[in-house]
Amino acid sequence: MQNLEKLQEKLGYKFKNLTHLKIALTHKSAKNGHNNERLEFLGDAVMDLIVGEYLFKKFSSDEGDLSKLRAALVNESSFSKFAKFLGIGENLNMSLSEERNGGREKPSLLSDAFEAIMGAVYLESGLQNTARIATAILEILYPRISFNELVRDYKTALQELTQAKFGVTPEYILLGSSGPDHKKSFEMAALVGGKRLSSAVGASKKEAEQKCAQIAIELLQNGASHGTSATNSEQTACGDAQSGANRAQDGKKGSRNGGGRVRGSAKSDRAGTSGGTPSVTYAPERNKNAEQNGRDTDKQGGGDQGDAL
Incomplete structure (x- = not known):
């Protein structure tokens, strides 16, 4: 009424x-x-x-x-x-x-x-x-x-929180937009470690990102108390973010360690050829030996021809 x-x-x-x-x-x-x-x-x-x-x-x-x-x-x-x-x-x-x-x-x-x-x-x-x-x-x-x-900059606050907690920075993706041109709404999602942590709608992408960050901060802070105030869905989101961040960190460590193993292998190969019996004979060395043998054969062949003449 x-x-x-x-x-x-x-x-x-x-x-x-x-x-x-x-x-x-x-x-x-x-x-x-x-x-x-x-x-x-x-x-x-x-x-x-x-x-x-x-x-x-x-x-x-x-x-x-x-x-x-x-x-x-x-x-x-x-x-x-x-x-x-x-x-x-x-x-x-x-x-x-x-x-x-x-x-x-x-x-x-x-x-x-x-x-x-x-x-x-x-x-x-x-x-x-x-x-x-x-x-x-x-x-x-x-x-x-x-x-x-x-004016609270929730995006900066979330970045500081995720860097301290997970060692990664959050990402924001556009999920969709709706409404007339003069009053569009944008739905954005905040990802931590590649996992979606929160989503929100705003009149602009920046506004929606700030809302996402605010929700994500609340989820992470609630999740930090081991579920005393967080719902099951919130704990799941926090857990997904944690595992995603861990995988991202492991990927970075693996990449660095992998690079170290390649360099270590090259060093061991070089060490094998520097003294004693070489463990690996490089292709360029084999080529040089073949060329040397070829020249020796040519010289011998040339001497035989001279004797014949």
Whole structure:
């Protein structure tokens, strides 16, 4: 049951045309003519600008740090928090099957609906009013916005952990992508020692890799306690990573040892020819002996011919 009055009160904005809000809350599974995808597209761009301007005015950081901060705030996880704060889930219009699959709690659906609402507010009242609403919610949910709080480099942390634990560095592979061009999702997997340890979906490959690394760190840290807090699947993943890393290390050692044996064999061969009876006669030496014998025979043959003349 929709309670649009309560939602608008929490939002701090009363729609001039309630149809805009209803469309913003309509998932495509409802199949009733209109859905929120177009408004979501607009809201995504509006929120990107609003958060970008907010951070620009609040911080004196360089472009790289500002971009990382914005990426930490403008994403599915963050916007799903905005949606839960507003109570969007209970007001979504979707199919019965989608609802049974937990659609009202899905971060992707909540995030999309929040962006659609911001797009609808922008259409009705412009950028300034939309920015006022969005930044008010932002400051409630993120009272302390700082680089250290929001931007964690899980990939670097995972690399340090796997190098210390296994002696190898993690790899990341793309499992697939989905969604429209303006809002693609990428699924990445983190591999340790050639074994898949974790996978995650993000709005970009980098975001998905960070999520993979975060999950992998939690799995490895849980696994390190010998299963006291890790599930069976997590222990299996950690075990696979450990065995894969061990094989990778053994392969490297074997390659180095193999090279040593080849050099050692060559040394022993040379030692055999340097004194006493040679254990191995090299092909070049046999060729030289054959050539020498050939010349001796030629000389003898030449002497016989001279005597005949």
